[in-house]
Amino acid sequence: MRTEPQPAPYRPAPEILGLADWLGDPVEPARFPKHIVRFRNDRWADAVGLGGMDDAGWAKHFAGFEPLDDNLQKPLALKYHGHQFRTYNPELGDGRGFLYAQLRDAAGRLLDLGTKGSGRTPYSRTADGRLTLKGAVREILATEMLEALGVDTSKTFSVVETGEELHRGDEPSPTRSAVMVRLSHGHIRIGTFQRLAALQEAEHMEALIAYCLEQFPGSQPPDDAPGRGDPAIVLMHQVVERCADLAAAWMVAGFVHGVLNTDNINISGESFDYGPWRFAPQWDPGFTAAYFDHQSLYAFGRQPEAMHWNCGQLAVALRLLTEAPPLIAALDRFVPLFEAAMQRRWCWRLGVRSAGAEADMHLLEQSVAEMRAEQISPDAFFFRHRGGRDAEGALAEALVDHQTLPGASDGSFWQGEPPSLHIEEVEALWAPIAERDDWQPLFQKINAIRALGAVLRS
Structure with missing residues (x-):
């Protein structure tokens, strides 16, 4: 964050x-x-x-x-x-x-x-x-x-x-x-590496890997990772780590990117290129943003799978320079990294401290159950229960060992409902621009969103 x-x-x-x-x-x-x-x-x-x-x-x-x-x-x-x-x-x-x-x-x-x-x-x-x-x-x-x-x-x-x-x-x-x-x-996209692999441009791929490791520095592979001294393997580990975290970040935000093609995945792990995106109105794994995604390949709940698959395509491209087993070992880290990132980010947005992996996963599962039972959006859930406030039943029990972050539940978090961006709200912001060139509602929304970000980071 x-x-x-x-x-x-x-x-x-x-x-x-x-x-x-x-x-x-x-x-x-x-x-x-x-x-x-x-x-x-x-x-x-x-x-x-x-x-x-x-x-x-x-x-x-x-x-x-x-x-x-x-x-x-x-x-x-x-x-x-x-x-x-x-x-x-x-x-x-x-x-x-x-x-x-x-x-x-x-x-x-x-x-x-x-x-x-x-x-x-x-x-x-x-x-x-x-x-x-x-x-x-x-x-x-x-x-x-x-x-x-x-x-x-x-x-x-x-x-x-x-x-x-x-x-x-x-x-x-x-x-x-x-x-x-x-x-x-x-x-630099996963698709950038795919092109070099398809054209068998090994020297250029070596140069691109060196550029990425220098300009987008990240952590080193685990001590027991095979091939950890190979630049291609180092990059593979870093991209897996970043993509797992990004997939978790989208899920906790309740966000559906919509078009997770390999040419839209930045190896720096940064989300970009927004077309048919949506924020989920409810915790619905099948919620799909793009009208042309007929198979719901990139639906809300399938985004982690899509990112894992995309990382696999990077591994295929990097086979131009290195052997498969170390790449597969790096790829195998995706699921546990994603789960850890989900827990970490979930606690952060809910305004509580981690209580360990098992307790955090239980909290996440109970939170999702609460959202689905109440049929509310992630935005509404995180606001309603930030800092553990107003939690009852199984959710309250899951929060017992999670300490509240300073200021997260004392009423100073936000006055009124915090900003959200469901499709109806987006259309309502566009309408005055289209109809009378009135940009004020958009700028007011931007200011409210930035204020929310400042509070969440504090």
Whole structure:
């Protein structure tokens, strides 16, 4: 659960240039008829030294894509393959986005500025490379709420309305257009490794592994892990750890990403690329976000399975460089890591201290039983019983050994109902923008979500 972003000077760090010749293609951004700045994430802009821009400078860089000082001089559309609903597709890549710049934050983390809706690339196929304004607003809401709930997520950095009319089959058309910039801890995907494996580019895969281990440092494999000195094995362990934690974070947040294809899984373990997402109205493992997910492959309760499967595809790709048994040993850690992360994150959101694995798992099981019996959402459950308050029966018994975190149950946690983002609320926030260009309800919701995040982190 990350802390608030800390102000930092601008520190350009275009580390990707060492891989650029084979990792992506330089592209030209689209030219838009209008640049209307609609959203700027100033607290994260401050964290990478870009908070001092006026709106004219903001539009110049984040809609016109004039290069930042000492950074990438031309945007880079990244290449990758991927399994889409478990069918392999080699014709992927950044089709409506690109890597625009890389910078470091106050902690020295490498962060990417990547785009969505910035125009056609060699990987656009038949698409127009654009983004609807509603899609951008939905991504703002998803990233803000997930950040507040302790999920490691990309940040919506900028949204600029671009003045084009777009036609889409899944919303009323023509609809308004936008270009979005996200701040993310890297854009290297499992699908990036799959492409290198498919093309048998062993030297490039070695270079990419070295880049990932340097730029996204993590823990070392357990002392008894086979092959723990092999860089490919080290990376495999780190990705398994991160993906297990991310799957748990989504579950505790009551969140359904919707499209967990291997090209949408960042090896840094950061959630990103939000399309048909939903927050679950009840604890229903079968709840599905994407209308096109006909088999409910990525339903709420199947997200851990999907992440485990995706990690398995990384293991298959890494077989280009190493043997299978150490990769399988790393993959076998997923389930216990996921269970531990669920317990840890469950206690955190409920506002109680861990009482050990057995007691924490019992608490989790009783909590789910309570939600399902009462037919309430995770949001409502965690608020109603934060710090153990108002718990009765089996839930109260499960909480006996769990000490309350300071301030979690004394009434100062939140005045009134905390913000939630179920589909009806999202549509209600979009309506005033669509009907009368009224952005105030959206900004009020963002402020409430950020206030909730500050309370949960305190």
